[in-house]
Amino acid sequence: VWESAQPGPLQLFAGGSGVVPLRAMLRHRAATGSSTPARLLYSARSLEDVIYRTELLQASGDPGVDVAVALTRSWPEGWTGHRGRIDAALLDAEAWPASDEPWIYICGPTGFVEAISQGMVRRGHPPDRVKTERFGPTSG
Numbered sequence: 001v002w003e004s005a006q007p008g009p010l011q012l013f014a015g016g017s018g019v020v021p022l023r024a025m026l027r028h029r030a031a032t033g034s035s036t037p038a039r040l041l042y043s044a045r046s047l048e049d050v051i052y053r054t055e056l057l058q059a060s061g062d063p064g065v066d067v068a069v070a071l072t073r074s075w076p077e078g079w080t081g082h083r084g085r086i087d088a089a090l091l092d093a094e095a096w097p098a099s100d101e102p103w104i105y106i107c108g109p110t111g112f113v114e115a116i117s118q119g120m121v122r123r124g125h126p127p128d129r130v131k132t133e134r135f136g137p138t139s140g
Contacts (some may be wrong), residue, residue, distance in 0.1 A: 002028070002103060002105060004029060004032040004036060006032035006036075006103055007015065007101070008036075008101040008103055008129075009036060009038065009039070009046065009096050009100055009102040009103070009111065010025065010029070010036055010037070010038040010039070010102065010103055010105070011038075011095055011096050011104045011105070011120075012025065012026075012038065012040040012104075012105050012106075013040075013103040013104070013106040013108070013116045014041070014042045014079070014107055014108055015042075015043045015107070015108020015109050015112035015116075016043070016045075016049070016051075016058070016109065016112075017051060017107055017108075018106075018109070018112070018125040018133070018135070019040075019042055019052060019056075019107070020051065020107075021107055022053050022107055023055070023056065023106075023134065025037060025038075026056075028105065029065075030059075030062070031064070036064070037065075037066075038064060038065045038066070039065075039066045039067075039068070039094065039095070040056065040059075040065070040066070040068070041066045041068050041070065041090070041094050041095065042056070042067065042069050043069075043070045043074070043086050043112065044069065044070075045071070045072050045073040046071055047071060047076055047079075050069060052124060053132075055127060059131065066094075068081065068082065068084075068094050069081050069082070070082035070084065070085065070086050070090060071083060072084060072085050073087075079124070079126070086116065087113075088119065091116075091119050091120070092123075094106040094114075095123070096124045098123055098124035098126075099124075101129070103124070103128070103129055103131070104120055104129055105131045105132075105133075106120075106131070106132045107132070107133040107134070108134065109134065109136070110125075110135070110136060111133045113132045113133070117130050117132050
């Protein structure tokens with residue numbers, strides 16, 4: 001659970017439908033009038049698979065919110081966002097550095113959550129500031 005009174009910026013990582021609880025955090029941030037800086041890095045297969053696409057793109061119009069989307073399988077013509085999975089270079093470019101002491105929330109498939117959480121700890125983020133929620137495959 002993230003509370004708007006917590007000090008430090010808010011760093012969110014979503015894989016697929018893992019965006020649902022993180023979108024709730026962004027809504028909570030807006031509803032409380034919080035000025036806490038927030039960044040969401042969202043990985044989806046295609047632009048059509050981006051859940052809450054319109055809402056998230058509008059949220060990035062808030063000067064305190066930054067939304068970046070990484071598309072892993074297909075992208076529209078002229079796509080200027082990240083192509084492929086979230087990798088070390090994208091973490092370095094989009095995530096708050098450890099010195100900013102962000103609260104980190106990661107939600108998505110188990111492999112995604114493990115890769116991102118380990119990547120953030122390797123970058124010097126304290127493990128107790130990295131909160132995770134994961135789910136398994138949806139098909140057999």
